[in-house]
Amino acid sequence: MSSQKRYVVGVSGASGSPYAASAIRALINLGHVVHVVFTPIAKQVWNHELDESISSFVDSFSDTEKTRLIIENNSNLGAAISSGSFRHDGMLVVPCSVKCLAGIANGYAGSLIERAADVSLKERFPLILALRETPLNLIHIENMAKVTKAGAIVLPASPGFYHKNTTAQGLIDFVAGKALDLLGETGHDLFTRWKTEDITGESDA
Numbered sequence: 001m002s003s004q005k006r007y008v009v010g011v012s013g014a015s016g017s018p019y020a021a022s023a024i025r026a027l028i029n030l031g032h033v034v035h036v037v038f039t040p041i042a043k044q045v046w047n048h049e050l051d052e053s054i055s056s057f058v059d060s061f062s063d064t065e066k067t068r069l070i071i072e073n074n075s076n077l078g079a080a081i082s083s084g085s086f087r088h089d090g091m092l093v094v095p096c097s098v099k100c101l102a103g104i105a106n107g108y109a110g111s112l113i114e115r116a117a118d119v120s121l122k123e124r125f126p127l128i129l130a131l132r133e134t135p136l137n138l139i140h141i142e143n144m145a146k147v148t149k150a151g152a153i154v155l156p157a158s159p160g161f162y163h164k165n166t167t168a169q170g171l172i173d174f175v176a177g178k179a180l181d182l183l184g185e186t187g188h189d190l191f192t193r194w195k196t197e198d199i200t201g202e203s204d205a
Contacts, residue, residue: 006033007183008081008091008120010113013041016095016132016157017049018168021057022176023094026188028065035081035088037072037113039100074112082115090126090183091116094176095157098133098140104152105143117152127152128182130175153182163192 007027011020020042027034038046038054047053054071061069072079080086093100093113103114104121120127129147131154133140144154155178159171170191177190 004031004033005089006035006087008035008037008088008116010091010093010096010100010116011036011038011042011046012093012095012097012100012113013039013045014095014097014100014132015045015049016130017042017046018172019130019132019157019175019179020046020094021050022169022172022190023092023179024069026176026180026190027185028061028069030185030187031068032089032185033068033070035070035072037074037081037116039074039111039113072112076112077115079112082112082119084119084123086119087123088120088125090128091120092128092130092179092183093117094128094130094179095132096129098131098143101129101131101140101143101147104129105146105150121147121150121152124151126183128155128179129153130155130157130179132157155179155182160191162194165191 009024024034024036043054058069072081100113103110104117107118109115109118117127129152148154157175159174163174173190177188180188
């Protein structure tokens with residue numbers, strides 16, 4: 001287990017709740033503290049896609065793990081994570097809807113997710129946006145360019161297939177694993193990493 005860190009995870013209302021569940025669980029399993037913020041629509045989508053409530057998801061963790069899983073209120077702009085004096089090791093928005101992307105790209109900060117993301121940018125904390133939308137229009141693309149120029153990383157929820165786990169959970173974990181990689185958390189086992197020998201039959205060592 002790596003040394004304990006503190007992360008913020010925003011869950012917006014796009015389709016993709018399984019990505020959030022996988023990423024949150026992995027961060028908790030790695031021993032970290034995770035502040036999670038759900039938008040109201042995200043809660044509805046979560047219930048629909050995972051057939052479980054947020055409270056049931058929280059209850060699936062042990063009592064010790066629950067002390068490291070902090071559910072924040074998206075309407076509470078006075079929460080600790082809305083301040084630059086709150087220090088953390090990175091923020092992940094997964095899934096990131098194009099509405100949430102627009103709010104972050106334009107500095108709207110009208111919700112706790114948007115404010116925490118804005119703080120992450122100004123304090124130079126890692127900010128990963130796992131965009132879940134297709135196809136994309138020019139507004140979406142321009143907003144992705146804006147947040148990239150501001151210091152965020154846009155991670156399209158596009159699973160790879162080279163790891164050979166093409167079950168639904170395997171593809172979900174691939175995207176969640178890529179998100180954790182970008183936070184610097186490479187000690188997970190969410191997917192098998194690429195090796196040249198996978199194609200050539202020879203080792204890349």
